Amino acid sequence: MAVKVLAIVLAGGEGKRLMPLTADRAKPGVPFGGIYRMIDFVLSNLANGGYLKMVVLTQYKSHSLDRHISKTWRMSTLLGNYVTPVPAQQRLGPRWFAGSADAIYQSLNLINDESPDYVIVFGADHIYRMDPKQMVNDHIASGASVTVAGIRQPKSMSDQFGVIDVAEDGKRIKAFREKPKEVDGLPDAPDEIYASMGNYIFTTRALCEAVTKDAQDPDSKHDMGGNIIPMLVERGEANVYDFRDNLVPGSSDRDRGYWRDVGTLDSFYEAHMDLIATEPIFNLYNHDWPIFTNYGSWPPAKFVHGFDDRQGRSIESMISPGVVVSGALVERSVISPNVRVNSWAHVEGSVLMEGVKVGRRAVIRNAILDKNVIVPEGAQIGVDLDRDRKLYTVSDNGVVVIGKGQKVEL
Ligand code: ADQ
Incomplete structure (x- = not known):
């Protein structure tokens, strides 16, 4: 029988460092690349990978994001497919989400309704192409409770990422520290670290247990990277998936492995400049893995x-x-x-x-x-x-x- 997979997209990020662009919209709702919004990249990756049941957890100033999702991502429901934005304030009780793990905890009913075998939990504010199916297959084959997507990043940026320490087998995560200021570089590249991309595949039962346990911990920040991943790493149940192993149809040697966390104004600007180079560093013209959007009916330029x-x-x-x-x-x-x-x-x-x-x-x-x-x-x-x-x-x-x-x- 085919495995059942539900995708949860975390789209509640405030994006303080992108001000003034996030003054009245959530970070995943910020326009990008002329006709897109940031969230279109993760949703396109999921749709191209064949995962058509998606729940988008929103929180902060989500009006324009909600409008974009309902306008762009309305899919045929005939086969039970959906992209549903779920605003924080309409979930259990009056409190807002405390952190990304609490957002999932408050949405456990959506997971129970669908009863998937696996849950994809992806962030919503990165520019990249990725085939999530390859990561899901890797997760299923390994039998881990959670698989974390990893990518090499400059060591100087360690305080912006979850930093992964991999065991000798190259798969099991030995240690995970969320945004540490002091870190050692990698043995083969002292100026680099192995960073979490904030994209996870969970075995459903492990996810539900972990966020429920976390919800009862008064000292927790209820954060996926800060609390849930370290909990499963401590139990020896977390694996890494190397983003370099992900081969997206139609990608070239030049843009394979491209991933940008556009969390600051400078990285947001530079990611735009990556699009327009004659041989683009990130190629929007790869029609084998389209990025979907909807920008209304305008005449040609x-x-x-x-x-x-x-x-x-x-x-x-x-x-x-x-x-x-x-x-x-x-x-x-x-x-x-x-x-x-x-x-x-x-x-x-x-x-x-x-x-x-x-x-x-x-x-x-x-x-x-x-x-x-x-x-x-x-x-x-x-x-x-x-x-x-x-x-x-x-x-x-x-x-x-x-x-x-x-x-x-x-
Ligand atoms: P950050 O991006 O700093 O680090 P966070 O602010 O929690 O972590 O955002 C993660 C994702 O969750 C984003 O897509 C954001 O929009 C969303 N989000 C945050 N709070 C939310 C809430 N309450 N409800 C719904 N969605 C919410 C994370 C990981 C790091 C990893 C980097 C990679 O914690 O380990 O290295 O992503 O960029």
């Missing part, structure tokens, strides 16, 4: 009024439908639907979200402009960073970020 060889055009950029570039130059940028760039404006190395309007002769450099920002004629963004720091958010690496509804000064 249009480029008009080329006055000289600098204007009315766009190069090394991704331009979404509904965009009009009129007598302006757009370079190395990711432009969302319904953006308008007017004459003699110059947009360079930037991410413009839906509905942004760029006035004549404006200059926008190394910037992220959230939805519907209006750039007045002649305004300059990313040209004088000292001035920008007084008016807007400027990231560590000097990316200027202008939030929704924020006024751009002349």
